[in-house]
Each structure stands twice: as C-alpha cells, then as structure tokens.
Amino acid sequence: MKKIVIFVLILIISIGTIEIVSARLSQSTEKTLEVSENQELSIKQAIELAYPSAVKWNGNAQLLSAINIDLDKPGKGIGANGKRKNWNISFGVPDTNKYFLVTIHDGVIDGLKDLTTEGTSPYLKKEFVGFDDIKYDSPDLLKKALKMGSIYPGKGWAKGYNFMLRKDTGTNIPLMLVIGWNSNQTEMKAAGFNVTTGEYIPPKN
Template identity: 70%
Template sequence: MKKLVFIVLLMFISISMTEKGSARTLQLTDDALETVEEQQLSIKQAIELAYPSALEWNEHAELLDAISIDLDKPGKSIGSNGKRKYWNISFGVPDTNKFYLVTIHEGKIDQANDLTGEGTSPYPQKEFIQLEDIKYDSPELLKKALKMGNIYPGKDWAKGYNFMLKKDTERNINLLLVIGWNSDQTEMTAAGFDTSTGEYIKPNL
C-alpha cells in the first residue's frame, strides 16, 4: 500500500503548476463538449503524442513510463472512459543516465525537458518499454478492471481513475495499472494488466 501511495504521489508531479482558466458557469455547448473530448487521451495516445519530441531530444530515446497527473477539478467522469487530460511521459536512453520528461496538459504537450541528473545510475535496457508491445490500451483495460469489481473512482484526491504504465522487470512485462479506491474511499487499490496480452497481473504493491 505504501508503494501505491508513492505511485499516486507521482501523479501530482508536474513541471508546470500554473492554474489554467476559471470555472465556467454556462452549460457546455456541443462544440465545447467536443473540445473536452479531444483533450482526453488514452495512455497509448499520450505516449504517441510525446514520442516525436523525445526522438528530437535523442534519436535513441525509448519509453520508461507513463502516468496520469491528478490536475483535474473534481467531477464524476474523470478517467471513466480510460482517458485523461494530464500526463507525464518519461523517456531515457538505454545504458545511460539520460532522462527526458514530456508533460501533457489538456491533451497537448505543455512542456518537454531534459532532466538528466548528474551522478544518477544508467537505465538498463530491461527497464524500457517498446511501443509495439502496447497492444491493450487504458480504455479497454479499465473495462476489464471494472468487471472484476472492488475498484471505484476517487473523489477528492487521486480523482477518478488514474493510469500508470511501467516495466515490471521482475516478471519482464509491461504493466499497466488502473488505480482507484475501495467503495468507502478509505484505501487506494489497483488492478494490473500485461499490455501485450491483456492478462490480469496482480501488482506487487
């Protein structure tokens, strides 16, 4: 559970902490609803959006992980379609300590930064994820998680359903976590899936 809380704390890490816009009091028009839908990306869509920037940074860049950021205002449908508006996508260069973070706000790249730290250990090849191995995306894996039951959207903190993709090096699989809460909102919970097969994998939390 401590690991899960740590994972979700990462959702709050964003290069830009700027408040965007004010609350709207008018009912959304059809055009506005369409705009909101365009701002929402699945985890694979967010990675595909971020990848070209990473390759411009370094032609050998590969994906390390992807995680949704908890910047949405409270609402009933956050993440319920398997998509989010805010993401952090991390890249590196295998066998080096090079690190690059792409931050997506409202469905578009907001910032992209070389965050290579002096003295950090090299990232071994086994920690990287190949895009072609992501055969199951967050919308369909959320559906699988909901069918299993016992996972509910967060209300005030880690709102809605959150998503994280990382390499499980112990089992050598690309693990996508669907993160939510128990029914009374007292404990966080997660369901894990192998993105190559769609198979449920119990997270090591």
Template identity: 65%
Template sequence: MKRIVFVVLLLFVPVDAVELVSASSLQFTKDTFEVDEQQELSIKQAIELANPPALKWNKNAQLIDAINIDLDKRRKSIGSNGKRKHWNILFGVPETNKVFLVTIHDGKIDYTNDVTRDGTSPYPKKEFIQMKDIQYDSPELLQKALKIGGIYPGENWAKGYNFMLRKDIERNVTILLIIGWNSDQTKMKEMGFNASTGEYIKPN
C-alpha cells in the same frame, strides 16, 4: 527506476524541471461537469503524442513510464472512459542517465524538458518499454478492471480513475495499472494488466 516511479505514483503531480510540485487545490463549481472530450487521451494516445519530441531530443530515446496527472477539476466520472487530459510521459536512453520529460496539459504537449541529473546511475535496458509491447490501451483495460470489481473512482485526491504504464522488471512484463480506491475511499487500490496480452496480473 523505482526512485522515480513510486514518488510519481503516490503524488500524481506534474514534474517541473527535476522537482515534484503539488497541484493547487481546485474549487468545485457548477461548471465542473463540463469536459471537452477532444482534450482527453488514452495512455497509448498520450505516449504516441509524446514520442516524436522524445526522438527529436535523442534518436535512441525509449519509454520509461507514463502516468496521468491529477489536475482535473472535481466532477463526476473523471477517467471513466479510460482517458485523461493531463499526462507525464518519461523517456530515457538505455545504459545512460539521460532522462526526458514530456508533459501534456488539456490533451496537448505543454512542455518538454531534459531532466537528466548528474551522478545518477544509468538506466538498464531491461527497464525500458518497447512501443510494440503496448497492445492494450487504458479504455479497454479499465472495462476489464470494472468487470473484476472492487475498484472505485477517487473523489477528492487522485480523483476518478488513474492510469500508469511501467515495466515490471522482476516479471519482465509491461504493466498497465488502473488506479482507484476501495468502496469507502480510505485506501488506494490498483489493478495491473499485461499491456501486451491484456491478461490480469495478480499483485506480488
């Protein structure tokens, strides 16, 4: 699982077929502060939207991870409500190498794609996330992160606050990551929370 998670975490870009591509840079204009909140989804809402097509693809599909995509135009307070407009939601079938991607743009499913690769090792059952384990959502956990302090929205790359859900197989915990930057924008910073209990999880 790490081979996918870490690349996506570092790049925050959409996946097209089985390749990672870079998002085009966007110019800052006077209307970049306008946003349709109807298009924004929390991470749980994005997963719930993506789940039906995944089950249609394969009735045994389960969630691997979810992460927002850094496609928003530069504006103030991107993700400050715990929601984003663009998401990649990745599903798979336990003990197989089958993988299915659901991409959400502007709060709606833009495309779905079977991204299974021949020859990849099977995904163990322990790497999958159960829907019942997602009891806390990105808006409320962002507020917890802000109360703890020390995390700030990105300004140019990985803009605003970003969100990722993944399984920590070493601790057997589903973690919701709030991802931002330090105060001087020189280093990315993440804060993890148990998605089942809302408890803050200190980094290893």
C-alpha cells in the same frame, strides 16, 4: 502491489508540479503537435503524441513510463472512459542516465524538459517499454478492472480513475496499473495488467 500504489499516489500528486519548470513549446512546434482543446487521451495516445519530441531530443530515446497527472477539477466521470487530459510521459536512453519528460495538459504538449542528472545510475535496457508491446490501451484495461468489481473512482485527491504504465523489471512484464479506491474511499486500490497480453497480474504478497 500496495507499495506500488503508494508510489503511484506520490507521483500522481507531486509530478503535477513539474509544469512550473517545464519549457513552453515554440509556436511553430505547437502547430505541428496541436490537438483539439481539452481533448482527453488514452495512455497510448499520450505516448504517441509525446514520442516525436523525445526522438527529437535524442534519436535513441525509449519509453520509461507514462502516468496521468491529477489536475482535473472535481467532477463526475474523470477517467471513466480510460482517458485523461493531463499526462507525464518519461523517456530515457538505455545504458545512460539521460532522462526526458514530456508534459501534456488538456491533450496538448505543454512542456519539454531534459531532467538528466549527472552522477545518477544509468537506465538499464530492461527498464524500457517497447511501443509495439502495448497491445492493450487504458480504455480496454479499465473495462477489465471494472468487471472485477473492487475499484471505484476517487472523489477527492487522486480523482477518478488513474493510469500508469511502466516495466516490471522483476517479471519483465510491461505493466499498466488501473488505480482507484475502495467503495468507501478509505484505501487506494490498483489492478495490474500485462499490456501485451491483457492478462491480469495478481498483487504480490
């Protein structure tokens, strides 16, 4: 689990720079996908918002991962309701190297980017998360994580509570990580859950 936390930390910090190269939506597309300004979204809501754009990109697109971006200004309560304003939702096409990123800022789709790189290995079917497999959303699983009493919101970088969804290909579990810090802000902590059953997934040794 520690390796996963480090990987997630890098994603949360670095992926936020992708909006620099993300394509702006046309005005007509924005109207069809518009939500209230500054709206916070759960991870499932963010995926629902992003999915139509992915299908428009490729009719066989499926979900690879979803992770919030650490762009919020410092403050209290960031992610405390299981929702965030800024997300990166990644899609691919099974058995191909096709990759598509939907960036959400302040609850609105802000960028669409085909990041397919020729020569890269294809994404296997087992890497994708089925939308119908997501029975438990980030607010639900944050509550479970907080009851465990060992995760606290970040106060500096990786602020508040952070969320990531992906497939654990080793166990074939659609896994959501609720990520925070220990009580004295010296070490990142994460709790993993099966988003289909809500079951807690103990860290691997």
